Every structure is written in C-alpha cells, then in structure tokens.
Amino acid sequence: MEMETKVPVAPESSNHTDPSQQATDVDTVKLNSSSLASATFALRGQAQHYTVEGNGQAQHYTVEGNVCYRDKRRTVDLHDYTVEGIKDGEVWKMPGSVGGEQLLVQNCCNARIYVLDHINSVNMDNCTNCTVVFSAVRGSVFLRECKECVCLTACGQLRTRDCWKMNVFLLCATQPIIESSTSIHMGCYQLTYTGLEGHLQEAGLSCFNNNWSDVHDFTPVDGETNWCLLPFTVTVQDYMTVPSHRYCPVITQALSRHHTGTVPSYPVVLEPAHIDLSLAGDTSVVPYTWGPHKNPSGESCLVTLFCDSQQSQRPACLLLQTKEGLMGPADAERVFLSSSYNHFVGRGPVVGLYYDGPNCILSCQRVAVKVVVTDLTGLVYVSNSPAMARSQVDDFFRHAQLGLLC
Template sequence: MGCPCSKTEDKKEEETPKVYSWDRKDRPDPKDYKIEDLNGETIGRVPGKVDGQQFIIKNCQNCNIYIFDHSATITIDKCQDCNIFLGPIKGSIFLRNCTNCKAVIACQQFRTRDCKSIDVYLHCSSQPIIETSTKIRFGCFQYHYPELADQFAKSNLSPYCNTWDTIHDFSPMPDEQNWSQLPESAKVSDYLPLPTTEQFQSMKISTSADDSVVPLTLGGKKHKGSQSSLVAFFKDPSSDQRLRKFINEMRNEGSCSLVRTTEINMDAGMVTRLFGEDNRYISAATNGPVVGLEFAGANTAQKCQEVAQPLIGDSIVYLPQSPEEGTQALDGWKNLVETQMAM
C-alpha cells in the first residue's frame, strides 16, 4: 500500500513556483555597478555598495569619481579629464582610450591601452603593464579611511606587496619613454581632490603618508652612492603596529628612504639561507608572511638599528649589523621574492 499523503505532497511540489536566478530579488542590478555618460559630476559609491562585484566606468568627462569599496575587476573606457579613486580591486583594472585623467588605484593587476596623460598613484601586487600609451606617470598609493584596511584583506591584497614602479611597456618608443615617475614631492592631495558632496560627507579620509594603509615607497629611484639594507619583520600579534611605527619614524628621521616593501612566505630552509641558523627566525616564520623593507641612504644599517631598537619590543625583527651584511641580505631577499613571483 502506498503512503496516503504521497499524492498530496506531489501536488504541493507541482504547485510550488520555480524561482530562477534572473527572478531573484536579491540579484545584483547591473546599473548599480556602472557609471557612464556623465559630464561635470561628482559621483561614486560608499563602503558596502560594491562589495566585491565587477564595476564599469565609461564615457565620462570632467568628473570626480570615487569608489570607496572593494571590487572584483574594474574597466574604465573613454574617460577624459576625470579624477578617479578606486578602492582595492581583487583582480584587474583596465584603462582604455582615456586621456588627461588622475587616479588613485589599488589592484592585483594594472593595464592601460591607448591612453594618454594619465597620472596614477598605484598599489599593484604584480608588474603594471602599459600598451600603446604615452605620458603615463606613476607614484605610490597613499590613502586612508577606516574601512580601507579591511577592504584590502577582502581583496587578498597585501599593503606590503607593492610593485608600482616596475612598469612593463608592451609598445616602447625608440627615442622616448612612455612612462615616468611622479616627482618625489608630489602628494595625492595635490592631484586628486577630496570629495565634498553630501554623498561622501561621512567619509573620514586622509592622504597623509603617516596614515596611509600602503607605506610610502620611493620605488626604483635611488640616490647615487647610497647604502642599501634589508630590515625584515616576522609576524606576531604586535608586529604590524610596530612595523608601521618604525616606517614612520624612519621617514621622520630623514636620512634614509624606504625604496620598496615586499612580503613573502618563508620555510626553514629559506630562513637559514638568508639569516643563518637562528631558531628565533625559523620559529617566527611559521606565524605567517615575513615583511621585507628595503632602505637606501647614508649609514642605513646603523640608522635602522638606532630607530628600531626602542620600538620592536619582543617582536622578531632582522636588523643588519653592518652595511655589508644589510646589502648581502637584501640581495638574497630579492632573489627569494623574484622566485616566488615567478611561480
């Protein structure tokens, strides 16, 4: 005998309407993730409004555009005379056919095609690429608002993995370089205005190097005859706070410049090859990625020692004992970074 309620259940199942993905009320509306065909407007998105979705900016002129959120990918097409801020992008940012724009961008991959006269303060975790583009100028990303660090984490971007200055040009000119670095004295606030419209009144923004989520780095520029040294911070609950304070103190001290920051995972073999058989370093490397700081300047190793000692507490930090040791450690560190980036 069959179950007396089976026919009733079958009837209920037949009467239940099917819900398809395009009918769902919670399905993202594409128009919420697009800015296009605007002229002379200040517009954008506040934290929580993009939330990791893909975004499109297209056909805008004389606009101030601010995306204060993290996204999957962003494309910017045919924009002219625009100021643009883009929060962390988990994937790629692609600028095409844009002219005379200024931007602050954090991303995994940066590409331009057929662009002219673009100034960009960049954080990029892979080698930035330009193609059939001219007069592109790069500087180091400098920005802060309370939600930004968490947005970096959600985008799997490390503030310390920043290769903003290692540009690859797919279409170089024989007698002219298509890209250059912005002046060392240039500040984000001089190039990109802060938003003043009602939409962004609650945003607490700073463009100070002391506040920036991404440390200010000099990039490939380095003064002739300067000494180069490596400082490495191993991860612990207090290391990031102490690392930030050390970077700011070194900048305020003034005799050395932070050239580049990188972050890599290290096993016991890597630690031993670079720092010797020191059990403190080997043990600390198991806590997570190690942050390497490349400094250049006069008496770099000595200055790093002097500034770091009062700050590092019980954190595990590699500090060079001499200029020769600092340079040798830096060369070894660069080889490890290049190997991991090539994998």
C-alpha cells in the same frame, strides 16, 4: 512551523484549457516539511522558482527534478555598478555600495569619481580629464582610450591601452602593464579612510606588496619613453582634493536602476558618512616607497618583521621597497645566514622593508629596540653591517620577484 507561500502548480490536462491561464495560475498553500516534499515530488521534471514568506522574511527556492534548494543569489542591477556619461559632475560610491562586484566606468568627461569599497574588477573606457579613486580592486583595473586623467587605485593588476597623459598613483600586486600608451606617469598609492584596511583584505591585497614602479611596456618605441616615475616631490594631493571635513557627503549621483546619466547642477547630499578620508602620506595605510629604480646612496638595510599581529614604527630613512609573504626555513637561512630564524618564519607571513640612507642600519636598530623591548630576534630582524645588508636585500627581493616568496 507552517509558512504561507504561492507555488506555481501545473494545471490538470484539459483539451479546453486557456494557454494564457496555464502560465499565470497559482495556488496558495500552507507549506511544512511534509507538504514541501510533496510539492517537490509533484513538480518532478520541471524547474520552478517560488518564495516562502515566514517570520517577516522571504526565502527564494528552486525546485528542479526531485531536488529543492534555496536560491541565495541576489538580483544584480547592472546600473548600480555602472558610471556612464558623467559630465562636469561628481560621483561617490561609499563603503558597502559595491561589495565586491565588477564596476564599469565609461564616456565621462571632467568628472570626479570616488569608489570607496572593495571591487572585483574595473573597466574604464573613453574618459577624459577625470579624477578617479578605486580604493581596493581584487582583480584588474583596465584603462582604455582614456586621456588626461588621474587615477588612484590599489589592484591586483593594472593595464592601460591607447591611453595618453595619465597620472596613476598605484598599489599593484603584480607588474603594471601599459600598451600603446604614452605619457604615463606613475606614483605610489597614498590614501586612508575608515574601513580601507578591511577593504584591502577583502580584495586580497597586502599594503606591503606594491610593484607600482616596476612597469612593463608591451609596445616600446626606440628612442622614446612611454612612462616614467613621478618625482618624489609630487604627491597625490597635487592632483586631487577631497572634502576637508571629517564627514564626506554622498554627492550628486545615486547609481540605481533609475540612473539617467545626467547630474544636477547643485550637490544633492543624501547622508553624511563618517570615513575620515585623507590623501596625506603620513597617514596612508600603504607605506610610501621610492621604488627600486632610485639609485641607492649611502647604506642599505634589510628590516624583516616576523608575524606577531602587531604594527611597527617606521625608521626615518628612505623606504625603497616592501614585500610581504611566506618564507621557508631554507629561505630564512639563505637571507639571514643563520638557522636562528627558522622557527619565526613558521609563524606566518613576514614583511621585508628595504631602507636606504646614511646610517640607516643604526636608525632602524634604534626603532626596533623601541618596538621590541625584550626579545628582538623574535619579532624584528635588522641587518648588522652594510656589507652584509646589500647581499641580504638582493637575496630577499630577488627571491620575492621570482615568486618563491609568496
């Protein structure tokens, strides 16, 4: 098949060739497999870029030396991934608008910024009294010189520096880190919308690997506390709101190369997006955990879900901590005190749930029976006694904390 294209051709040597014309002259040629090879050979020693158009599509190629290869890279406009200078406005980035790129947010005040897509990393600088949602971030969310903001994010790493009075609702795969920051309040991530589970997977995040409450302070001050956990009575909905209807509009700001940093005084609805956005805890993709810093009361119980590609119901007890990862046979024997589960841990990742509360073992067992009608040990393990459960919880999560459960 022949395809028409414009290929830069080096002009023949001439003592009176116009230099400007050398840079602009192009020849239109018909390309097929043989002519493409000829063009490649003729341009040996130079790097040339050209476009082949055919079948209604354009393919970008690079010729370097005697090698011709298709350029699959796409042009990235940094303005599309920058939110800057928003004052008293609202910005929405809908699914598919970021697509795993890096995002920069800076110099915003009294702004509401919702990014509902998977992101590579986020830098947020010098923002005041802003509400931000970064739904799924593969790498780090770095907050610098921000104050009086609310941040809801799932990320691989959270870092703050020179921040003050921040409320952060978090899913974090690693230990959150604060530095030179004060009045940092931590809560558990609570969010759902159509496509969130896919975005978390694309970002390499598990909803069960959440270290939101295990904060490390690089700059502690004697006699002072720079961070704390929010009370269990506090929810995300106490700090931010979303449209109450099922269709969430794309509002006020299209981030493009024409971005001016200004926001119109009226909402500009571009198109409705059916995403079922909710901050309710009972529908959240990420389970609400109280955190390991809560003093346990009553019984403890370890519930382990083996890989079966199914979801399970949650017992009506306090869920303190979760962890998902792979286990080896030796790990299973140490935790479960039996070799009966060695086969099941080889199926894939297991999920550990740490519950606490009066009669929680019985409650968990009842739910497990409803989930697994036939072979209980093939899918779910529940502690058998309070005495055994305490050591099992310690072994499982200590193993996970050391990174041996990965």
